[in-house]
Amino acid sequence: MSRVAISSGTHPVPVLEFLRRQLNGTLKEGDVTHMRYPTAISQLLGFRIVEIGEGTAVLQFEANAEIHGNQQGTVHGGLLCELADAAIGTAHSTLMQEGESFTSIDLKANFLRPVWVSTLRASACASHRGRTISHYQCEIRRNEDNKVVGTVESVVMTLRGDAAKGR
Template sequence: MTPTSLPVLEYLQRQLAGTLQPGDTTHVRYPTAISRLLGIEIIEVAERQAAVRIAADVELHGNQQGTIHGGLLCELADAAIGTAHSTIIEPGESFTSLDLDARFVRPAWSGTLIATARCSHAGRTISHYHCDIRRDDGKTIATVTSAVMTLRGEAAAGR
């Protein structure tokens, strides 16, 4: 079978629907290495939007106080935001985060955490994202914003 290179959004939508065919690929790496390591999975995707989840465990992801570490929450938000932005990335383009601003609202312990990211401003080069992270009781534990820069031409080479 001849490999088919799909746009990122179509690839991820097919992956979620279970309709990827053997040999289907995209130009962006999915799943990412860090997502495989931490067990982060994509659960929803649309243009410039994504939701990811993790089965958080204080024995693996905890801090000194016995709650889920803020660094894991930042990584979860970054995964959702990166997935959302990747849906508009064309072959030969790449992207990078310019910042990540986290506001922690309440603690989380072991359980399912879901990060939902959406674009709040879609620019040609710089786009802004908002991400809410909720624990399995539906309560928001953190809100995260990020600016993401799309790289083209030489800036994207080798990325």
């Protein structure tokens, strides 16, 4: 269930603190943040935040080519991009203040090995944090052998004022 500050009786907290409380099970009734967590797409696909920090995030996902497959019978590369984008977005959201939002403006993926059935971990971190433009790197690894299955780089733009409204 998404908790967004919309009524009295709520306790607004910064995104990073909200996600830390959500992750460690100490989120209280009324705790809200100005962004939506968990996101709708993460709920739909079953992505879970397993680690969170300032400008960093690790998401985990149970991938299975029987459900998430492409024509070749492996997990679809677009799903790996979505997992990385979710990790990058979560990492960047930890830097957002009330009245700020963001959008991805670039994403480049490198697929290194196929996946059939695996628990995947996407680890995202900021490689450059600018006031408006930030750069992120994300590695997607298989839990069972820690091998990298893909890398993703993304550029994210922070939005403020009117540009952030409704986004």
